[in-house]
Amino acid sequence: MQQPRHRIRSHRRPIALAGATALVIAAMASASTTLPGAGRATAGPAATTQDSALAPCRISAAMGVQMSEGMPTPPGYARSTGEIRALNLLIDFPDAEATEPAADRFAEFFPQTSDWFATSSYGRLDYRPEAPVEEWLRMPMPFTEYGIERGSPFEPGYRQLVEDLVAAADPEVDFSAYDLVNVLVTPNAGPSALDTVLSVTFSGNSDAPHADGVPLSNTSFVYSRQDDGSGSYAQTGYRVLPHENGHVFGLPDLYTMEGGGSVGHWDIMSEDWGANNDVLGWHKWKLGWLDNEQISCASRPGTSEHTLGPLATAGGTKLAFVPLSAQSGYAVEVRTPAGNDEAVCRPGVLIYKVSSDVDTGQGPVSVADATQDSGGCTRRPNVHAELSDAPFRPGQTFTDRANGVRISVLDEDGSGNYRIRISRP
Known part of the structure; x- marks a missing residue:
């Protein structure tokens, strides 16, 4: 049974400490010219339910699992393809008054977030941020009185905060016109993200307060700044928002209480500090960013060969999947330093296990390391080093x-396509 309310909280802290653009308070389209028309957007690849050849590889969501990796993505989350209108509300408090223009805070996240989604989705998600209230919205209570801490439940503090921001914004905002809500909090409210990450998302929350006849069921809150002191904040600080919005689209946290050791920097749902990164091919299929024709399902006994193109480029076969059960299997894809993948230092074939019966934050995905205990091939700050050289190269074999x-x-051919052989009982 799908949980009616999802609280996605961050345990993230930076792995290592190393040493804005113009505001558009209006709908913003990405530069892509291949965006699908509005009105046909859906949450997840609904078409896979009609493709019998892919059915064994379309592992199902497990009952009672929060933010399951299974398909299809259940109702209640925001649509993940087509035109998405994102309402952005900028708030401060009597005990944490904003010290900069609201436009500056908005510019920390846009148009970077829109561009990130356009690149990752191959233009299939047209993310349009709007901020109809151009100034800070002052909340009626001090920040400390809302009782917001890391791990705070929706009740009572967040419910009160949502009710207060609705009351403040409602005269100027038609909430029914938007697919999701981003609450961009003044950075001086609460602790530094270096100490405690408060940023959180409540997704699929049917119990949320209503405004203009709709529940605010998919709402992300962003606090502080993910600034590690390396001087890269202007380029990387926005990435907390694509991570939080990933929850709004139904994606789980891939880091665990121990950090990013199961997936590393191979998905923004694992690590959203540091250099830019993409999402896994499994997530792209789950979100509807890959077509069924781009998936190769290795469900039959015996040996099969598959040719996979780099995940960063549009078109062609992108993902091979080896189902182990109705709720788990191995995904295989090619990762290269292109698109959103800035930190890839060992291009090759990434292999990982997906388990739809594991809760968010408990390790639903685990990457196989082709070079175990090597120490990795990067020393970039906030990039999990050990798994940075996880991809398999020609001549290497993964065995379960x-x-x-x-x-x-x-x-590997001259175009960067990799030929793989899968053997299974």
Whole structure:
């Protein structure tokens, strides 16, 4: 049974400490010319339910699992393709008054967030941020009285905060016109993100307060600044918002209480500090950014060969999947330093296990490391080093003896496509 309310809280802290653009208070379209028309947007790849050849690879959502990796994405989340209107409300408090123009805070996240989604989705998500209230909205209570801390539940503090921001914005905002809400909090409210990350998303929340006849069921709150002191904040600080909005679209946290050790920097849902990164191919299929024709399902016993193109480029086969059960399997894709993947230092074939019966934040995805205990190939701040060289290269083989699965990388052609061989019982 899908949980009616999802509280996604961050345990993230930066892995290592190393040493704005113009505001558009209006709808903003990305530069892509291949955006689909509005009105046909859906949450997740609904078409996969009609493709019998892919059915074994379309692992199902497990009952009672919060933010399951299974397909399809259940109702209640924001649409993940087509035109998405994102309402941005900028708020401060009597005990934490904003010290900069609201336009400056908005410019920390846009148009960067829109561009990130356009690139990751191959233009299939037209993310349009709007800020109809151009000034800070002052909340009636001091920040401390809302009782907001890391891990705070929706009741009672966040409910009160949502009710207060609705009351403040409602004269100028038609909430029914938007698909999701971003609450951009003045950075001086609450602790530094270096100490405690408060940014949080409540998604699929049918119990949320209503405004203009709709529930504010998909709302992200962004606090402080994810500034590690390295001088890269202007380029990387916005990335907390694509992470939080990932929850609004139904994606789970891939980091665990121990940090990003199961996925590393291979998905923004694992690490959103540091250099730019993309999402996994499994997530792109789940969100409807990859077509069924771009998925190769290795469900039959025996040996099969598959050719995969780099995930960063549009078109062609992008993902091979080896189902192990109705709720788990191995995903195989090619990652290169292109698109949103800035930190890839060892291009190659990334192999990872997806488990739809594991809760958000508990490790629903685990990456196989082709070079275990190597220390990695990067020293970039806030990039998990050990898994940075996880991809498999030609001549290397991943083996799961317990399930009898072997995935071998055969060769790479001049266009960066990789040929792999999958053997399974």
